[in-house]
Amino acid sequence: MFRFYWEKFVVPFWLLTAIAVACFVIASAAGLAAPVIIKFLIDDALENTDFTHLNLIVGSIVVLYLIRAVFYFLYGYNMAKAGSTMIARMRAAMFARLHSLDYSYFVNTSTGNIVSYFTNDLLLIQQAVTVGVPDLVVESLNLLAIIVIMVYFNWELALVTFITLPFIVVAISHFNRKIAELGGLLEHTMAKMTSLLHQAILSTMIVQSYVREDYEYGKFRHQIHEAAQDYFHVQRLNALLIPLVEFLAAIGLTIIIWFGGREVINGDLTIGGMFAFLVYIINVPAPVRKITQAFSSMKMGAVAWERIRDLDRQPHTVVDGRLDLDKSSGRVEFRDVSFRYSSGVDVLKNISLTAEPGDVIAVVGPSGAGKSSFANLLLRFYDPDAGAIYLDGVDIRSLKINALRHQIGFIQQNPVLFNASILENIRYGRPTATYSQVEHAARLTNAHDFIKELPRGYDTPVGEQGANLSGGQRQRIALARAIILEPAILLLDEPTAALDGHAEKQVMAAIRNVSQGRTTFIITHNLSTLLASDKVVYLSGGQIAERGTHAELIARGGVYARAVDRGELGIKG
Numbered sequence: 003m004f005r006f007y008w009e010k011f012v013v014p015f016w017l018l019t020a021i022a023v024a025c026f027v028i029a030s031a032a033g034l035a036a037p038v039i040i041k042f043l044i045d046d047a048l049e050n051t052d053f054t055h056l057n058l059i060v061g062s063i064v065v066l067y068l069i070r071a072v073f074y075f076l077y078g079y080n081m082a083k084a085g086s087t088m089i090a091r092m093r094a095a096m097f098a099r100l101h102s103l104d105y106s107y108f109v110n111t112s113t114g115n116i117v118s119y120f121t122n123d124l125l126l127i128q129q130a131v132t133v134g135v136p137d138l139v140v141e142s143l144n145l146l147a148i149i150v151i152m153v154y155f156n157w158e159l160a161l162v163t164f165i166t167l168p169f170i171v172v173a174i175s176h177f178n179r180k181i182a183e184l185g186g187l188l189e190h191t192m193a194k195m196t197s198l199l200h201q202a203i204l205s206t207m208i209v210q211s212y213v214r215e216d217y218e219y220g221k222f223r224h225q226i227h228e229a230a231q232d233y234f235h236v237q238r239l240n241a242l243l244i245p246l247v248e249f250l251a252a253i254g255l256t257i258i259i260w261f262g263g264r265e266v267i268n269g270d271l272t273i274g275g276m277f278a279f280l281v282y283i284i285n286v287p288a289p290v291r292k293i294t295q296a297f298s299s300m301k302m303g304a305v306a307w308e309r310i311r312d313l314d315r316q317p318h319t320v321v322d323g324r325l326d327l328d329k330s331s332g333r334v335e336f337r338d339v340s341f342r343y344s345s346g347v348d349v350l351k352n353i354s355l356t357a358e359p360g361d362v363i364a365v366v367g368p369s370g371a372g373k374s375s376f377a378n379l380l381l382r383f384y385d386p387d388a389g390a391i392y393l394d395g396v397d398i399r400s401l402k403i404n405a406l407r408h409q410i411g412f413i414q415q416n417p418v419l420f421n422a423s424i425l426e427n428i429r430y431g432r433p434t435a436t437y438s439q440v441e442h443a444a445r446l447t448n449a450h451d452f453i454k455e456l457p458r459g460y461d462t463p464v465g466e467q468g469a470n471l472s473g474g475q476r477q478r479i480a481l482a483r484a485i486i487l488e489p490a491i492l493l494l495d496e497p498t499a500a501l502d503g504h505a506e507k508q509v510m511a512a513i514r515n516v517s518q519g520r521t522t523f524i525i526t527h528n529l530s531t532l533l534a535s536d537k538v539v540y541l542s543g544g545q546i547a548e549r550g551t552h553a554e555l556i557a558r559g560g561v562y563a564r565a566v567d568r569g570e571l572g573i574k575g
């Protein structure tokens with residue numbers, strides 16, 4: 003646990019933390035000196051009715067507390083600066099790491115978990131470094147100083163007074179351990195709640211259309227109830243802890259009054275000395291409580307860090323290549339490619355296929371045949387288990403992933419648009435594109451006319467997930483976004499499947515425009531596309547069952563023709 007804080011916090015921010023500790027030592031020394039001055043007040047100034055002495059002592063107390071206030075501020079300032087910089091760096095590194103992870107990680111991990119790394123877990127670490135670590139260091143010093151001063155003043159009284167100290171330590175650590183355990187539960191409940199909330203926001207439309215608001219609310223209410231219970235248990239312990247510690251401290255106080263009183267009566271201790279003792283003992287519970295709280299906060303932070311490190315532990319199955327590729331011709335070859343997801347059977351088996359530059363290849367097949375997996379391999383979201391895919395004769399595993407993906411304009415069934423203007427969405431992959439380049443891309447995809455009609459033209463915000471636009475409009479913007487990169491290859495995964503007849507026609511016209519001169523793989527059920535393709539590849543059970551033009555395949559009367567006949571491929575248009 004300490005290693006984490008040492009490596010991530012103390013070492014990188016050694017100057018800030020050292021200054022902070024120095025400031026604290028000064029502030030603490032000023033605070034601890036006050037009772038000594040009060041002793042002089044009682045024993046000298048009051049005893050001798052010396053007004054000058056009294057004024058001097060009062061003045062010193064004001065100055066001491068001023069010094070304490072200033073240095074406490076400087077201490078808090080430096081700690082906060084180091085803590086917030088550390089968290090900002092961690093957040094940035096985590097975000098960068100997130101985007102470098104294999105696609106399969108996102109398929110297999112719940113979004114709520116990932117969100118919770120960035121929110122709840124980072125918050126726990128933030129609390130640990132900005133409150134826990136400094137408290138542990140400075141309050142330990144504080145406690146040590148109090149003990150040393152008390153022993154120095156009167157070691158016998160100090161020993162008697164400290165009889166209650168072990169009880170205070172045991173009580174506090176017992177309670178804090180329980181609080182930390184419950185805190186862990188609360189953390190878990192909060193992560194589940196974040197996950198539910200995230201899902202609820204994403205699926206509002208489905209929830210409302212299926213009139214399942216009550217059901218969703220019921221699920222959420224259950225989590226709220228659980229979180230409230232956990233929170234209540236934590237607070238109940240906290241509520242019990244403080245009076246208990248205060249009671250134990252009061253016993254310490256009583257001992258001082260009794261034992262110290264006897265010492266004063268016997269003439270072995272001055273009244274001022276006894277008063278100073280009382281002030282110190284009152285100051286003991288706070289550092290003890292803070293030290294044990296700091297321990298549990300640091301423990302929770304270290305556990306959160308372990309959870310976050312899940313991001314670092316993910317293996318890279320898709321390893322980046324070294325070769326750059328400026329402009330591809332668009333010649334793609336699948337050579338004997340087989341692939342399976344981590345668990346399960348081969349979803350693609352011995353796929354061999356060549357696309358010459360400019361070819362339009364339609365990939366068809368029943369649901370589950372492996373069409374999207376075929377696209378995933380070309381984009382290197384996964385790598386084949388056997389065989390290889392070549393671009394311009396180079397194994398794509400040797401290419402830099404970024405260089406490969408720059409050559410491919412990828413369009414999905416439901417395009418993802420960012421909550422920004424149309425302009426920003428179209429030039430997402432090429433932020434330096436000029437307004438006229440954006441407009442040119444939009445004209446090619448038949449999007450310019452409808453964009454011009456919008457109140458703010460290219461500056462119109464598309465809304466969350468592009469909700470301000472129709473499905474066909476979203477798809478044409480996504481096409482413009484792909485085309486502005488001038489990719490050699492277009493990879494279209496059922497681009498019109500979610501559209502009605504009119505929108506489908508508009509998008510298909512746009513696709514015809516932009517596929518000119520580009521190698522195009524289109525997973526489709528659209529008849530006109532099948533008719534216009536150079537080659538139809540019929541996938542079935544992960545294998546290429548047949549290939550040829552649509553007309554050839556129909557004339558052949560094989561599995562493809564029979565599947566079309568039986569309406570199994572859902573071909574329309």
Ligand SMILES: Nc1ncnc2c1ncn2[C@@H]1O[C@H](COP(=O)(O)OP(=O)(O)OP(=O)(O)O)[C@@H](O)[C@H]1O
Nearest residue numbers: 109343344349367368369370371372373374375376
């Ligand atoms: N991430 C995954 N992990 C495990 N299995 C998967 C994963 N994605 C897809 N599969 C399985 O791989 C097989 C092929 O899926 P794929 O999505 O490639 O089919 P498809 O032809 O595109 O289907 P559809 O037309 O329904 O979209 C299916 O059996 C599917 O269940």
